[in-house]
Amino acid sequence: MNLSESGYRRVVVKLGTSVLTSGSLKLDKAHMVELTRQMAGLIEAGIEVVLCTSGAIAAGKEHLGYPELPDTIASKQMLAAVGQSQLILAWSQLFSIYGLHVGQLLLTQADLYDRERYLNARDYLNALLKRGIIPVVNENDAVATEEIKVGDNDNLSARAALLCDADLLILLTDQTGLFDADPRTDPNAKLITEVENIDDSLRKLAGGAVSGLGTGGMATKLEAADIARRAGVEVVIASGKHKDVIQKAVCSNPVGTHFTALEHPLECRKQWILAGPKVQGQVILDTGAIAEVTKKGRSLLSKGIVEVKGLFQRGDTIEFTDGKGKVHGKGMSRYGSVDVDKMVGKHSNNIEDMLGYDYGDAIIHRNDMVVL
Ligand SMILES: Nc1ncnc2c1ncn2[C@@H]1O[C@H](COP(=O)(O)OP(=O)(O)O)[C@@H](O)[C@H]1O
Numbered sequence: 001m002n003l004s005e006s007g008y009r010r011v012v013v014k015l016g017t018s019v020l021t022s023g024s025l026k027l028d029k030a031h032m033v034e035l036t037r038q039m040a041g042l043i044e045a046g047i048e049v050v051l052c053t054s055g056a057i058a059a060g061k062e063h064l065g066y067p068e069l070p071d072t073i074a075s076k077q078m079l080a081a082v083g084q085s086q087l088i089l090a091w092s093q094l095f096s097i098y099g100l101h102v103g104q105l106l107l108t109q110a111d112l113y114d115r116e117r118y119l120n121a122r123d124y125l126n127a128l129l130k131r132g133i134i135p136v137v138n139e140n141d142a143v144a145t146e147e148i149k150v151g152d153n154d155n156l157s158a159r160a161a162l163l164c165d166a167d168l169l170i171l172l173t174d175q176t177g178l179f180d181a182d183p184r185t186d187p188n189a190k191l192i193t194e195v196e197n198i199d200d201s202l203r204k205l206a207g208g209a210v211s212g213l214g215t216g217g218m219a220t221k222l223e224a225a226d227i228a229r230r231a232g233v234e235v236v237i238a239s240g241k242h243k244d245v246i247q248k249a250v251c252s253n254p255v256g257t258h259f260t261a262l263e264h265p266l267e268c269r270k271q272w273i274l275a276g277p278k279v280q281g282q283v284i285l286d287t288g289a290i291a292e293v294t295k296k297g298r299s300l301l302s303k304g305i306v307e308v309k310g311l312f313q314r315g316d317t318i319e320f321t322d323g324k325g326k327v328h329g330k331g332m333s334r335y336g337s338v339d340v341d342k343m344v345g346k347h348s349n350n351i352e353d354m355l356g357y358d359y360g361d362a363i364i365h366r367n368d369m370v371v372l
């Protein structure tokens, strides 16, 4: 395998708890050594690596001797605070074998909501890479509450891939890839080797985590793959135990499930709309409006809206759906929900008369919109 001819220059490697513990109750340091060797090999070949590591909560339990704790956010925060320091210590020691330094980056959704904070995180990540330091990313579980957390490291790793403009995201887990059913419960499940489009029928195949070790299962890996490939990042889901899995993924040797990136990826600001801000509300559109927006690339006007759901402010990100609830896209609303409610189904030629002010015809302008 010739790594330097792989064509990739920046790779995000996400290691799930299932990989880092090898299915046990503690970090499998021997396996972490092997994964470090593979990542160091990439760096040696001139490929930059961002590591998105899970395992803080598992490491916290191990370090504290598996205390009996109530199943609360506070317990998880405490375990993560203890475990994250053990985890970064382990990565720091392992990469030091190869003379490499690591820098810790703990993020929450709140760091991605706001465009300025998002750009700050991007600058920080790029500054580490520029100095040859390996960014080690995890969710800031010690402070993350339900409202501000990304929730799983699959989605977090996709955000990291967008932030650092990676060209490949490798999601390593305890299965050999995405199967047409959960192989834990269906012995006849078959591996899907190539995915060119993520649609509802594929999403139905991806189940949650049943082992009790990981968060989100294949469903969140598919969400991550969807975000990444729309931004032009190729994705591989594979087993962390497969021999030389990282090198194989980078050298495009067949391994696990490969997702092709979109040929025309979203531009930077739209990538942020896709992956950054939390969705605050929804508008339901009639079939004509769905076609105008999704097929013809038009801005969303009030006359195509049939209902408004949730409370949102001007500038918030909202989704647009059809009458059956299928989400067709999202974007930044130029009007708050109270205003949109007043405009539902009406022409946009007299907005000023309706509201007393006018921010333009579009509820979501096509420049602020991502069609899914
Ligand atoms: N279609 C599927 N193909 C493969 N695995 C699946 C599928 N649906 C659900 N899973 C489950 O997803 C699990 C991996 O996700 P998870 O437990 O969150 O691991 P990680 O810690 O690596 O993120 C597998 O162990 C498997 O039980």
Ligand SMILES: N[C@@H](CCC(=O)OP(=O)(O)O)C(=O)O
Residues within 6 Å of the ligand: 015, 016, 017, 018, 053, 054, 055, 056, 057, 058, 138, 139, 141, 151, 152, 153, 154, 213, 214, 215, 216, 217
């Ligand atoms: N941030 C958490 C892991 C969350 C998570 O998504 O876990 P996993 O599904 O194992 O990648 C931790 O470090 O324990």
